[in-house]
Amino acid sequence: MSHDRDDSGFDADEARMLRSFFRDEAHDELEGITRRLLHASRAELDRAALQEMMRTTHTLKGSAATVGLADVAACAHELESLFARLRSGTIGWSAATADALIEIVDTLRAVVDDADAPEAAADRIARMRQQMAALAALAARREPAATRAQTPPSRREGTPAGAQNREPAGAAARRAAPPDRAREPTDRPSAVAPSPGDAAPEPALAASDSGAIAIPTDAADAPADGSVAGRRRRDTTRVLRIDAARIDRLMDSVGELTFDRTRIDRRIGDLRRAVRELDATRRTLRDVAGALGERLGDDAAALADIEERLAAHVAALARSTSALADDAAALGETAGALQSGLSAVRMASARVLFERLSVSLREIAREAGKRIEVDTSGDDTEFDKLVADQVFAPILQILRNAVAHGIEPAEQRIAAGKPPVGRISLRARHQADAVWIDIADDGAGIDPDALRERFVALGLWTPQRARRATEAEVLRAMFEPGVSTRDETDALAGRGVGLDSVRETIARLGGDITVESTRGAGTTFSLRLPVTAAVSQALLFKIAGHVYAIPNVHVLDTVWIEASSPAMPDRLRLADGSVPLVVLQAVLGAPAPADARRVPAVVVDYAGKRLAVTCDRVIGPREIIVKSLGPLLSDLPLYAGGTISGSGKVQLIIDTAALVQLAHPDAPIDLPADRHPHPPAPDVPPPRVLVADDSRSVREAVSRMLAGAGYVVDVAEDGERALTMLRQTRYAALVTDIEMPRLDGFGLLEAMRRHPHLAQLPAIVISSRTTRPNRERAKQLGAARFIPKPVTRKRLVAALERLLRRAADVPPAGA
Structure with missing residues (x-):
């Protein structure tokens, strides 16, 4: 695997993947521009449509620069300048103008397609500039510049009298560039190195973080002529992009x-x-x-x-x-x-997930100074894209631990008889009604005896409990809150870092995680995940005449409470011990059972925590279609969603995590500082950062920059979505663009400063709108840094680290 980096700061594999994302995005955006031009070609050009086309080309310019396509960025800038001349009236609007602009946009689309082939791209760029020159010459012939400057575009006629006898802009462009002309070498070298092995991206890769799903379609109906569209589609699988919503x-x-x-x-x-x-x-x-x-x-x-x-x-x-x-x-x-x-x-293949993880894994290995090979199998295994997106961060945390603390340095591996290059395997498979993903490494493994000592030292176990615990129980205990195994001098391979949050995330998806390890041979984490998030198996039960559901994946058993008195006990005795008992009737405000000597109960397990909940009657398992509760009810803490019965009645789905909080309210045990002369580093989860940008390519690129530096990254496609996410989730910082639809970056910052819990959130603005007024306004709205696009990994990560260090030193308001 090549780790060489281009000027954008990405290695060859990262750049190839990001540029495939950019091509998808650019085609969508350029097709949108073409639609607007076609719609306006027989009438006046709407000012709002023109502004939107300028915003789109500006976004493409920043996206191209971010992924290292400087030539494409320059062409987008020149197209944006053309639109600016339309807005100022320097170029008048007419049907001929629209035709010329459509040809220019079509040529820019070809430039995007040929971006990794410098010679072909240079030819396209020259062609595009000749088309632009022809349009400018046509505009100069049609109307004196002084008159154009004085006449607002909204008051001009679409086509002056006699225009039908004039030469169309497209013809002028073709005359300026005869088809049989010799290709001249360009003086300006392309900023993008050729990638002969760069194959077209797999259709599934078009599934984006903004929620778009790509569907491969039959390519047999692609145009057979020599049009740009035909050249673009020939010998490729056509992809139909559909919003996941x-x-x-x-x-x-x-x-x-x-x-x-x-x-x-x-x-x-x-x-x-x-x-x-x-x-x-x-x-x-x-x-x-x-x-x-x-x-x-x-x-x-x-x-x-x-x-x-x-x-x-x-x-x-x-x-x-x-x-x-x-x-x-x-x-x-x-x-x-x-x-x-x-x-x-809705399904995405495991290949998409594995490719994303492999790119991040190479970055983590580089920073750790270790050589690692990645082996994948079961790449064609399919499961819900929503599940794949949400499981990415937990798996990345496991991989980070494997690289940093599991895979030994090359010298130690050679001494142990292992190859100097570590190996990490990612495997996916279907089993029953679930998807299993295994993450295995051939590192040092986990030492159960050292873990026992750590649990006793942390106060989580007594010495007697540690001696009685089996190896399987020891490994399961790594997922408990408060466990930290980060001492670099011990033999624990660092496996406790963040594993409680990993299990919590997987449990929320309706899954589970287990671990197996052999000292000196390696460790395997196995994740059981639902195939789809839309349809689920659930256990239905009744309380006070209403039907409720609990996901089957968390249900261990249904039992009868056999109490010796009518009073409800605090714990329920089972064959292998006792668990806390939650009287769900009391939680829901329903009448409690009058006699506890014969009451049904459901035993559940969530993220390693077991409990039992009472009900009036158990109905049994059913397949349900999970529905969101909507904005009005989504804040209710006890419910995870709803479904509709065959009779049309709403049935609420109980949030198992909320039940665990009711049954296990005690906080994790922290080790007092005086019990360790050198206490371990605190088990602090990595900072979570929100990236807001309307460009998919920029979102993906910035996410990779920050994820490689150890941050958990969420993304939003516009300011309105970002504001909603900021109100729902606690973030350490915000990275935002300025030019975005619905709510721009300035509007987002203004809304944040009016919100009591977001007013002090550190923010970084990234934009190619680098004028002094924009910088000053960003500063006035509380942005700590303004970074011009294209953004580099080194600059962004350094700025964010300084910003978070400074925020940690400032006490909260009112302190």
Whole structure:
């Protein structure tokens, strides 16, 4: 693996991946510009549309520079300057202007595609500049500059009289650049080195942090002509990019369809009962008519006719009901197929996750000064992209520990008979209804005896408990809060750092984590994860007539409380010990059980903490479609979501983490300072930083810079989303762009300063809008640093470290 870095600060593999992200982003943005130009080509150019096109090209300029594509950044800057001349009136608007700009944008798209091929890119750039010169020449012929400067663009006509006899801008450009001209060498070398092995990115890589999902489609219908679009699509897999929120809304609609089908089934049952009752009434009528016999006289024939017609109607209604049942079954099959298809769209292969982890792992290995090989298997294993995104940070923490404290230095490995290069394996596989991911290293392993001594020293275990504990119990105890194994002089391989938070995150996903280790041979962490976050297995139970759900993955058993008195005990005795008992009726404000001698309870395990909760009646396991509670109810601490029953009733899903907090309110045990002459470093989780930028490429690049330096990074695509995340999660710092849709960086900083809990949050502004007024305004709004784009890894990390050190030295307001 090559670790050589280009001018952008990324190695070859990182640069290749980031540039593939940038190409996806650039195509989306340039297609948006083309749509706006086409929409306005027969009318006046809307000022808001022009401003949006300027913002888009400005974003592309910064993104290209960030990933090291200086030539593309220069072309985007020149296109932005053209739009600025349109805004000032230096270039007048007309259909010919729109045609010329569309050709220029199309050429810029080709420049992006050829960015890693300097000779082809130089030819495209020359072509683009000739097109721009032709547009400027056309504008100069159409109207005197002084007149254009004095006439606002909104008051000019779209096409002056006689313009139809003038040469189109595209023709002028083509005449200026004949197709058979010799290619001239460029004096300006490309800033991007050629990458002959740079293959097109796998379609799944288009799944972005902003929530977009990429769907590969058949490339057979790609244009066969010589157009730019055809050249771009030929010999590649076409990708349809869809916002993940749209997929989620469709999944919700399929869920509603399933509920509708259930209601139809209930109505069919009602109809069948009505048919049976109607048929019984008909038979009764026939029997009564037969019993009356001759006394009915002439009415007997009339009643017989009514009975026959009634029998025909009952038979027809029975046939219609049966056909309706068949249609409902077909509807159910269609809904199931739709749900399966949409679930498949939400899936991402493990390859995407492993590639992201591999890039970060190389950076961590470089900083640790160790050589490591990464081996992956099961790359085609698919699971929910939402799960993959959320599990990235926990796995990265495990890898960081493996590199820093598990893999030995080369000298020690050679002395132990191992190859000097360490090996880390990432494996994914499906098993039953879950996805398993194994993270294995061939390092020093974990010493259980040393762990026992540490637990006793920390006050977590007594000496007797340490002696009785099995090796498996010792390894499980590493996930307990308060465990720190960071002494570099011990033989613990540093495995306790942050493992409690790792298990907490995985448990919230409905998963679990286990560890196995052999001294001198290595350690393996195994993560069990749900295949999808949309559909879940849950245990349903009733309290006070309402149905609640607990995810099945956390349920150990259902039992009866066998108490010796009517009073509810504090703990529930099980076969292998006792667990805290939470009276859920009291928590929910429902009547408590009058007699505890026969009450059902559910035993759950969450992140290694066990407890039992009471209920009125256990219904049993069901497959449910998990739905968000929405903004009004999302802050309720006891609930993780909701689902809808077949009868249309809302059923709330209990947050197992909240139950654990009720049952285990005690804080982790901290070791007093006087019990250790040299206490271990505190087990402090890495700082969490929020990055806000509307460019996917910049978000990805900055995230990699900060993640490689040990930070946990979240991203937001605009200021409004960033503000929501800041209110929901505690962050150590904010890194924000200025130019963003919905809410820009200045608006975000203003909103933060008005919020009591965000007013003192350290903030760094990154932008290519580096004018003095922008810098001064950022400073007035509380930004501690202003870093011009393109951002380099060294500069950003150094600025953030200084900022966090300074923030740690300043006491909080009111202290």
